Amino acid sequence: MSGSTERSELFGRLALGTVQFGLTYGITNTSGKVGPDAVQAILARAAEVGLSTLDTAALYGDSEQSLGSAGVENFAVVTKLPELGRDVADPGLWVRTQMLASLSRLRLPRVDGLLLHRPDVLMTESGPAIWSAMQHLRAEGLVRAIGYSVYEPRELSSLYQAFRPDIVQLPYNALDSRFEVSGWIARLADGGTMVHARSAFLQGLLLAPRDGLPEKFSRWRSVFDAWHQWCSARGLTPLQAALGHSLAHASIDRVLVGVAGMDQFSEILASVSRHPIAAPLDLSSSDIDLINPSRWSSL
Template structure:
C-alpha cells in the first residue's frame, strides 16, 4: 500500500491536534497489527522522535521496511564517518534490526555545511555495506533541493511536506522532476499535523489570521460532499509522482478510518485560492502556539 506509517506519536506527544499524549505501547502493537493486515509495509521514524525507535524495538518491527533519519549534525564533529556510523549503529540497536530500508538526513543543510561529498560518501558506504538500502534527505522547502542540485549526489529518497494548502513541491516543478529522475518521493504533513481535520472551535487562536483559508476549505469540501479526512488524504494519495504518503495516528481506529477513506474515484479540482505559501502557516516549525 502507498501509505507509510509515521511513528513520531509512538515516542512523544507530537501534533497540534494531539489531545491524548504519547501512544501507549499496547496501542502501538494494535496499530502495527492493523497496518500489517492492510499491507502497509513501511514505517517512518527518526532518532529525534523521542523514544520512538526504542518502542519499535520493543514491539518488534522486522516485518516492516523502516525509514529513519539521522539527527542534525553538530558543528564540532571532526570525523563524519565515525559520527554517522555511530548514530546508525545506535538506531539499529534501539530498533533491534540489522538494517533499514532508508536513511535520511533530518536537515538538508548538513550536506551544504560539511565538506563537499564527505557526508554523502559516508552514507553511500553504509549503502554499499548493506546497512541501508536507500539514502536521502528530508526537506521543509523545495528551495533546499535547488541548493542541493549542484552537488553530484544521487538521492534515492526525498521526504517533503505536501498537502492541499502547501503545494510548493508541485508549483516549483520538483514534484515532476523527482519522479522523472527516479527519486522516491515520500510526502508528509498531509493533514498539517491534524490542523486540516480540526473544527474551527478546536483550532489554536494562533491560526485565526488564516480563517479565510479554512472557511474556503470547508466550503469546498461541503460543496463536493467530502469529509476533511477524505479530501486531504486523497489529494496527496492521487499523485502518481508520490511513492509514499506518511500518516501518523494515535490509535488503531484512526488508522482504520484513514485506510477506509482512501478512494480510487476521480479527484475534485482544488480551488486555486486554497494554495498558500505563507511559511508561518504551512511550516509547523514556525508556529507560535
Template sequence: MKLGLGTVQFGLDYGITNTAGQPPLEAVRSILGHAIRHGVHTLDTAALYGDSESVLGQALPRPHPFSIVSKTLPLDTALSEQRAISVISAGIDRSLQRLGEPRLSGLLVHRPDDLLGPMGDALFEALNTLRSQGLVKKIGVSVYTPQEALTLLRRYPIEIVQLPLNPLDQRHLREGSVHELAHAGVEIHVRSAFLQGLLLAPSRPLPSGLEGLAPAMAAWQSLLATEQLTPLQASLAFLRGIPAVSVTVCGATSLTEWQEIVAAYDSAPALPTELFKKLPILDDKLIDPRFWPKR
C-alpha cells in the first residue's frame, strides 16, 4: 500500500472534525514539498473540491513527480445526452487548465449513479475518447457501497475504484468487493481512512447525531491500548493489512498534520483484519458521511 495526498481540504472547509479551515497557499506548498521528499506521488482532487484544482495549479513545483487523479462533474440528466456529455468533457478541459497539466493520471466518475444510469454507456465512451486523445491515462469511478463497485466492475472495464474503508466501515471487506476488484486487476484507492477524523480523537465527545458510534469507539480505544498504537498508526495498520489496497488517500490542513500522517504511515505495521473484527458498524447512516448531520 502506498500513501496518497488528498486535497479536498485545499479547496474546501472539509471534515466534521476540521476546525482549521483551508490551509494558506504557502502551507500547501510545504505539504507538497514534504510529500515529494517522502516518496508520496499520488494526488487526489476533483472539480467539486472548491478551489482545490486551482490551488494545486499555483502550488505545484514544475516539473513535479505527482500522478494526479481528478473526478468528473455530476452528469446533468435534465440535458440531452449529447449536451450532458459535452459539459463533462468541457469540465475535464477546465480541470486540466486549473491544474496546469497536459493530462491526468486518473479520471474518476465522481458520482457512480452517472455510470449506473441511462447515460452510463455514453459517458464511458466519452471517457474512453479522452483516454485515446492522451488526456487521461486510466479511467475509474468513486463509489460508496460494495453494490455500486461490483455492478460497475461487471458493466465496464474500469481501472481505478476509489472507495471508503476504515476500521469502522468494513463494508467493502465484508461483502467481498475489495477482493473481487483486486482479482480483476483494478487499482483500489481508499478514502475516509480516518472517518473524517473521528478515529483520530477517540476520547472526544461524538458529534450530535452520531452517538450510536459510542460502543465501536470504546472498542477502538481498547484496541489502541492493547496494540500500543496511536490512532493514526492503527488506522493505517488496518489498511496495511489488506494487500488489495493500492493507495490510501489522506488529507491534511497543515504541514504538521501531514508530517504526523507520514510518520505514522512509516511506522505502522501491517495488522491482520481479524484484530479489527469487533469494530465494524452495520448501520450505513453512522459510517456514511452523506447521512451525517450538518455541522
C-alpha cells in the first residue's frame, strides 16, 4: 500500500466538526466564528482529500445554515437534536419537527446520522417516544443512522441495552481514556455500533504550548509537562501526537476535528501520519475536572 493511499484512508476517518462554523468555540480559540468564504474553502479542501463526514447540531448557532448555504449534498452529515423543552406535549412529533427543520437549514433531503445531544432524556417518561420517532425517521430514509452523544461511561451502562444505537459519539484523547479502560469502545465496535470520537485535542489544551496553558489549568501542569515530554521524545508535534492517538485506535470509526480556519485545517491534514501511534495509558488522567470540559466553568 502506498503512503498516499494510507494517508487518504486516514483522511477518510476524520470528521469535520463544524461548531465553529456557527459559534465561537474552544477555550484556546482566539479567532472567532468561521466566515462563509472560509467555510466554502474548508469544505472544498475536505472533499478533495476524501474527508466526507461533517458533524453539526441544531445547538451550534447557525452552523447548519452555514453548511446549507455552502452546499453539503456530497457529504455524510451527522446532526444532533437539541434538548427537549419542558413544555413539549408530544415528544415524537417534536423529534420529527426538529429533524425537518434541520434538513431545511442544511438544504438536504436526508442526513447520514441523527444523534441526541443529551441522551439522559431517554431515561425519562418521554424516552421511548423519542427513540421510536428516531427509528421511524430511519425507516423512512430521512436518517441513515441514529444514536447519541455521551459524556461518561455510566451513561452507556444505562442506555445501551434499551436503546441500541447505530452511532455513539464519545470523548477520547490522550488524557481521557475512560471509554477505552471501561471496555465500552470495544463493546460498541463488537456490537456493530459506529464510534465517533470527539475532543481529540481537548478543546485545544493538548495543542497549547507549555507556557500557553490557561492559568485555571495550572494545577495540572505536571500532566501537560508529561504530555509534551512524550511528544518530544517521539519527535512529534502535539498536533501530530493528538491526532495519531485517536487515529491509531482501530475501533474508532471517525475522529472529529474542529477548525477555526483554513490555515488550521491545512495544518491538521499535514499532521496526519501514515503510521499513527497511541499515547501510553499512563499519560491519561482520571480527574473529571480536567478531562470533562463541562466542568471548566467552575474552575
